[in-house]
Amino acid sequence: GVGKTSLLVQFDQGKFIPGSFSATVGIGFTNKEVTVDNVKVKLQIWDTAGQERFRSVTHAYYRDAHALLLLYDITNKSSFDNIRAWLTEIHEYAQTDVVIMLLGNKADMSSERAIRRDEGERLAREYSVPFMETSAKTGVNVELAFTAVAKELKHRAARHPNESKFQIHEYIESQKEKSGCCSYF
Numbered sequence: 001g002v003g004k005t006s007l008l009v010q011f012d013q014g015k016f017i018p019g020s021f022s023a024t025v026g027i028g029f030t031n032k033e034v035t036v037d038n039v040k041v042k043l044q045i046w047d048t049a050g051q052e053r054f055r056s057v058t059h060a061y062y063r064d065a066h067a068l069l070l071l072y073d074i075t076n077k078s079s080f081d082n083i084r085a086w087l088t089e090i091h092e093y094a095q096t097d098v099v100i101m102l103l104g105n106k107a108d109m110s111s112e113r114a115i116r117r118d119e120g121e122r123l124a125r126e127y128s129v130p131f132m133e134t135s136a137k138t139g140v141n142v143e144l145a146f147t148a149v150a151k152e153l154k155h156r157a158a159r160h161p162n163e164s165k166f167q168i169h170e171y172i173e174s175q176k177e178k179s180g181c182c183s184y185f
């Protein structure tokens with residue numbers, strides 16, 4: 001319930017459909033084409049079930065994934081506390097060079113926030129993964145999360161030995177919106 005399906009629908013269709021999804025069973029698929037540095041990149045996105053009882057199904061998909069977006073809900077402490085366990089699973093089942101991104105979703109729900117942004121940042125630093133807060137509801141940073149991954153994968157695939165490396169951390173820091181910091185009503 002951290003918002004994985006909602007995030008994907010926001011990215012794919014540019015809209016938020018509140019409370020309308022039943023829990024994902026097993027795996028859902030979405031194909032989406034994005035343009036990165038004038039090149040079209042096809043993303044096949046697997047939306048995994050979050051619930052424990054589907055774990056054996058989702059494990060099978062880790063091995064083939066080039067990137068993993070790992071979400072917690074900023075209003076739900078246990079979803080944040082579970083991130084370490086998810087990272088352990090990823091290291092066990094996924095490819096060693098998989099691109100990982102940590103996302104603190106539901107950033108629009110600031111009045112019910114249970115995890116501060118700097119706690120997310122600290123955890124991400126500990127594991128050397130990029131981090132941002134997102135909202136499937138307002139769309140903040142949703143496009144960026146997927147395009148940053150697409151950029152990283154494209155650069156990895158195309159890179160010649162002497163070419164400088166794409167810096168996903170720096171790209172995200174320069175592009176991300178700090179939700180809630182700058183709006184006044």
Ligand SMILES: Nc1nc2c(ncn2[C@@H]2O[C@H](COP(=O)(O)OP(=O)(O)OP(=O)(O)O)[C@@H](O)[C@H]2O)c(=O)[nH]1
Pocket residue numbers: 001002003004005006007017018019020021022023024025048049050051105106107108109134135136137138
């Ligand atoms: N306010 C707010 N609500 C959200 C956001 N993202 C998801 N929700 C709500 O949170 C609930 C769960 O969202 P889902 O997208 O079904 O979550 P999920 O992670 O796919 O759930 P599972 O498939 O069961 O693992 C729904 O009621 C959504 O409307 C968000 O960014 N902001």
